[in-house]
Amino acid sequence: xxxxxxxxxxxxxxxxxxSAIATYALLNLAPxxxxxxxxxxxxxGRFQITxxxxxxxxxxxxxxxxxxxRFTRWLVGWPTGPIVLGxxxxxxxxxxxxxxxxxxxxxxxxxxxxxxxxxxKEVVYMKDLVGRRTSRGLLRGDFGLSWRLLxxxxxxxxxxxxxxxxxxxxxxxxxxxxxxxxxxxxxxxxRQYSKFDYFFTSLAFMGSAMxxxxxxxxxxxxxxxxxxxxxxxxxxxxxxxxxxxxxxxLIGEVAAGSVKDRILHLVLPVAVLTLVQIAGWSRFVRxxxxxxxxxxxxxxxxxxGLSERVVILKHAFRNALIPFITIVVFTLxxxxxxxxxxxxxxxxxxxxxxxxxxxxxxxxxxxxxxFFILAVLTVIATLLRDVLYTMVDPRIRLS
Amino acid sequence: MSAAQxxxxxxxxxxxxxxxxxxxxxxxxxxxxxxxxxxxxxxxxFLVTILAPYIATFEIQELSVxxxxxxxxxxxxxxxxxxxxxxxxxxRDYFSRLIYAGRISLTVxxxxxxxxxxxxxxxxxxxxxxxxxxxxxxMRFVEFxxxxxxxxLLLIISSMILRDDQLIAIPDPILKFMGNxxxxxxxxxxxxxLIVLVLAGFGWLSAAQLMRGTVLSLREQTFVExxxxxxxxxxxxxxxxxxxxxxxPIIVDxxxxxxxxxxxxxxxxxxxxxxxxxxxxxxxxxxxxxxFMLDRPWLPLVPGLPIFICALAFNYIGDGLRDALDPRLKx
Numbered sequence: 001x002x003x004x005x006x007x008x009x010x011x012x013x014x015x016x017x018x019s020a021i022a023t024y025a026l027l028n029l030a031p032x033x034x035x036x037x038x039x040x041x042x043x044x045g046r047f048q049i050t051x052x053x054x055x056x057x058x059x060x061x062x063x064x065x066x067x068x069x070r071f072t073r074w075l076v077g078w079p080t081g082p083i084v085l086g087x088x089x090x091x092x093x094x095x096x097x098x099x100x101x102x103x104x105x106x107x108x109x110x111x112x113x114x115x116x117x118x119x120x121k122e123v124v125y126m127k128d129l130v131g132r133r134t135s136r137g138l139l140r141g142d143f144g145l146s147w148r149l150l151x152x153x154x155x156x157x158x159x160x161x162x163x164x165x166x167x168x169x170x171x172x173x174x175x176x177x178x179x180x181x182x183x184x185x186x187x188x189x190x191r192q193y194s195k196f197d198y199f200f201t202s203l204a205f206m207g208s209a210m211x212x213x214x215x216x217x218x219x220x221x222x223x224x225x226x227x228x229x230x231x232x233x234x235x236x237x238x239x240x241x242x243x244x245x246x247x248x249x250l251i252g253e254v255a256a257g258s259v260k261d262r263i264l265h266l267v268l269p270v271a272v273l274t275l276v277q278i279a280g281w282s283r284f285v286r287x288x289x290x291x292x293x294x295x296x297x298x299x300x301x302x303x304x305g306l307s308e309r310v311v312i313l314k315h316a317f318r319n320a321l322i323p324f325i326t327i328v329v330f331t332l333x334x335x336x337x338x339x340x341x342x343x344x345x346x347x348x349x350x351x352x353x354x355x356x357x358x359x360x361x362x363x364x365x366x367x368x369x370x371f372f373i374l375a376v377l378t379v380i381a382t383l384l385r386d387v388l389y390t391m392v393d394p395r396i397r398l399s
Numbered sequence: 400m401s402a403a404q405x406x407x408x409x410x411x412x413x414x415x416x417x418x419x420x421x422x423x424x425x426x427x428x429x430x431x432x433x434x435x436x437x438x439x440x441x442x443x444x445f446l447v448t449i450l451a452p453y454i455a456t457f458e459i460q461e462l463s464v465x466x467x468x469x470x471x472x473x474x475x476x477x478x479x480x481x482x483x484x485x486x487x488x489x490x491r492d493y494f495s496r497l498i499y500a501g502r503i504s505l506t507v508x509x510x511x512x513x514x515x516x517x518x519x520x521x522x523x524x525x526x527x528x529x530x531x532x533x534x535x536x537x538m539r540f541v542e543f544x545x546x547x548x549x550x551x552l553l554l555i556i557s558s559m560i561l562r563d564d565q566l567i568a569i570p571d572p573i574l575k576f577m578g579n580x581x582x583x584x585x586x587x588x589x590x591x592x593l594i595v596l597v598l599a600g601f602g603w604l605s606a607a608q609l610m611r612g613t614v615l616s617l618r619e620q621t622f623v624e625x626x627x628x629x630x631x632x633x634x635x636x637x638x639x640x641x642x643x644x645x646x647x648p649i650i651v652d653x654x655x656x657x658x659x660x661x662x663x664x665x666x667x668x669x670x671x672x673x674x675x676x677x678x679x680x681x682x683x684x685x686x687x688x689x690x691f692m693l694d695r696p697w698l699p700l701v702p703g704l705p706i707f708i709c710a711l712a713f714n715y716i717g718d719g720l721r722d723a724l725d726p727r728l729k730x
Contacts, residue, residue, distance in 0.1 A: 015543055015547075018543070019546075019547050023555060026556065027555065027559060205714065205715075205718075208714075209658060209707070209710045209711040210707055210711075211662045211665060211710060213666060213669045214685065214699075214703040214707055217685070217689060217699045217703060218703070220692070221696050221699070221700075225692060225693060225696055226696060333548065337549070337550040337551055338550075340550060340551070340670070341550075341666060341670065344670055345689075355551065356554070356670055359554055359558040360671060367555065371552075371555060374548045374551050375546075375547055375548060378547070379546055382546055
């Protein structure tokens with residue numbers, strides 16, 4: 001058992017490390033990035049941007065370093081300069097990048113001219129890194145600085161300011177959907193083939209086929225736009241609080257940023273996430289209950305003369321929850337991904353929306369940080385699921 | 400009963416009508432009413448999108464100047480053509496774009512399924528059949544890829560591809576072929592090819608796992624042993640015994656996968672990281688309509704409903720196929 005866990009944790013670290021390298025390389029190898037706009041300005045010729053200006057800006061974003069050094073500096077905050085041992089500096093003349101690349105027009109295979117980096121006018125040596133601003137590294141909890149969204153502010157600030165909003169959304173909707181979904185699933189299983197069961201399973205089937213983004217839009221239409229036009233009470237959609245105060249029929253005046261305002265803004269996104277989750281979880285509980293109710297120990301419980309209520313709640317339901325708990329644990333990180341879409345529809349200022357904004361604006365440090373956090377959560381959840389399996393069900397042996 | 404009496408019984412009296420496996424599956428499939436309805440609906444949608452150039456009244460990028468958001472059924476004064484569903488914010492015919500979008504969205508989903516299931520079947524069959532280190536390497540890789548959160552990864556990759564569309568070189572014949580199917584210029588269809596690659600690039604993982612599991616159980620069956628004792632090569636066993644017998648779960652997986660890909664493609668386009676605007680897809684039409692829905696509430700319903708209908712229909716068809724092909728199958 002211990003050996004199994006040591007191996008699993010080792011595997012986990014390898015997975016995280018490889019995914020960190022892969023995504024970092026992916027994002028940083030792609031052209032574009034923060035200098036794209038600059039080039040266009042330069043080509044327009046309206047502003048005179050000298051080579052030195054560009055070199056300075058490149059240095060600010062560390063774009064003048066080669067990928068491997070950039071990556072290690074991002075991951076562990078190293079190298080920050082030559083290694084000093086006993087007063088002598090080692091590796092100080094190692095070339096770590098290029099300050100002023102030479103770009104020239106090259107004829108490519110298709111007979112068109114392309115701008116490509118062909119050489120280097122001024123290289124960056126290891127000793128030049130001394131005194132440069134650097135992050136302490138991702139592994140030490142420093143995500144670096146944001147490039148665009150909050151220029152030069154730590155990424156962690158951005159994430160910390162957005163995280164509570166996402167947790168609010170996910171926490172509330174998960175809680176609600178469990179509270180509603182589990183009883184629905186159990187009831188549907190107990191009354192298998194009843195009218196309720198048919199109605200409910202087909203509803204859940206449709207719910208799980210419904211794309212979240214379309215569902216969100218329909219909810220906005222039904223509960224925000226149409227009732228508002230008709231002069232009925234409505235729920236505000238978009239953002240997490242309004243900018244100006246507004247009045248809703250029956251509810252009355254709502255001041256911007258008040259508790260009432262925030263709760264009203266929570267209603268629609270939470271409803272969307274809740275309904276989507278209810279569809280998934282109740283189907284799972286139903287299947288799991290049906291499986292358990294066929295077991296011999298349930299028949300034994302009935303044969304003992306226990307009341308149906310006790311049989312279902314104490315004997316069947318508890319056992320049906322075993323696989324369910326592991327599923328819930330495993331899907332929790334996935335909820336963050338699911339929140340990406342919901343947050344985008346409702347312009348909810350959470351992590352998911354931040355991720356989309358960061359990708360759209362080429363703010364890689366922010367995108368990388370969120371992606372890495374999600375990857376860590378998912379990997380931990382995978383491990384936790386396997387651990388829970390063995391803990392709740394001793395029949396499963398790990399090898 | 401004497402021997403003579405048995406001989407006089409006609410063959411029709413003792414044998415039931417022989418039916419091919421296909422007929423058996425069809426009879427069972429027809430019993431699933433919702434799956435049948437879904438099948439008919441999907442055939443209808445496919446027909447409309449295949450006949451798009453004959454049904455559509457306008458070109459997808461044709462602008463009608465000064466005719467923004469005209470009401471449904473407006474007739475174009477100069478040419479006499481009808482805007483069945485009006486126009487969008489820059490005067491493009493909404494109905495024509497909708498059916499061309501369907502053609503593009505469905506083609507992307509179909510190609511993604513085709514590619515991902517093919518790769519999945521090959522990788523899964525090799526992995527399950529040979530076992531040993533090949534199996535370990537392949538399955539560790541699949542597990543590794545599945546551990547990474549999918550949607551965020553899809554978003555990163557498509558944002559990177561979109562930023563520089565020369566990043567991945569796609570041979571011209573493929574672009575031309577895709578352009579011919581989608582009725583777009585090769586340049587415009589590049590984006591669709593890339594999205595197919597991205598979707599299929601992740602989709603094959605679960606198909607491979609499924610195929611491996613099926614092959615593992617088939618490997619122990621006696622008919623495989625029989626083939627082997629007759630001197631069949633590994634290649635022959637895989638292609639003649641393994642793959643045909645593992646088709647049932649793969650077909651079900653493919654039809655459920657179609658639903659997934661239609662939604663995934665639309666989700667990427669909706670978030671702005673899929674096929675981009677001049678080329679219409681249901682997803683990006685939905686995204687574009689969102690900003691106008693305050694004044695025109697029906698606008699997002701037009702591209703949104705087909706996405707939902709297709710997702711639902713493919714799910715029902717998958718459900719029906721599962722019952723028809725192998726009632727014991729759980730997927």
